[in-house]
Amino acid sequence: MSVNQDAETYTAFSGARRLVSGPLAIASAAAQAEAEAGATHLVILSDQTGRAVDPAATPQAPSPQEKPARGRPKLGVTAREVTLLPRHWDWLATQPGGASAALRRLVDAARRDNLGADQARQAQEALHRAMTVLAGDLPGYEEALRSLYSGDRERFDGLTAAWPIDIANYLHKLSGRG
Structure with missing residues (x-):
């Protein structure tokens, strides 16, 4: 399909x-x-x-009274919550670039492998x-x-x-x- x-x-x-x-x-x-x-x-x-x-229907523009988004919105980066077990956080802490970089690499690899x-x-x-x-x-x-x-x-x-x-x-x- x-x-x-x-x-x-x-x-x-x-x-x-x-x-x-x-x-x-x-x-x-x-x-x-x-x-x-x-x-x-x-x-x-x-x-x-x-x-x-x-x-x-048209996309709604954000209200001027809304708080600025967390992350780096100009780069397309948004901060969201991730819940992991302590052993996962421990492993992520040892990865080069930190937890966010390691998670991005893992997601990119999974997207590529499962396309x-x-x-x-x-x-x-x-x-x-x-x-x-x-x-x-x-x-x-x-x-x-x-x-x-x-x-x-x-x-x-x-x-x-x-x-x-x-x-x-x-x-x-x-x-x-x-």
Whole structure:
């Protein structure tokens, strides 16, 4: 399973009909046009995460009264709490560069070593979310979900074949086969 992580893309649906895929502005415009034409079952999905998005939502700017962030925010560093056992803290204290540098090295190594598995899991989770939004009430949904997690592509394809074509095609695209 794979999802293109390079460009943020979205797909708009009106009921079971796919309207358009592309940047959020294009998907939002298509959904808005459908709404103006009287459509009521509109959804825009992130192709990367499978999450439904609200095209009107904008990130909130921090309040001027908020305390400055800990860490080095200009460098993208934020301080957060980590809970470890004493033996872990003892080991970290002996590492070159201190605990923070050692933890960064460990996280980078784990990200590098698990990249393929992490991408496959994220793609599977995105497909699950999109399936729930688009097909959660369709016949065979639960069985299709089971086949997704068991890796039974043939059964997944068979179960989704009876679904509206735009939904089935979109789910196959998210699974890396469409």
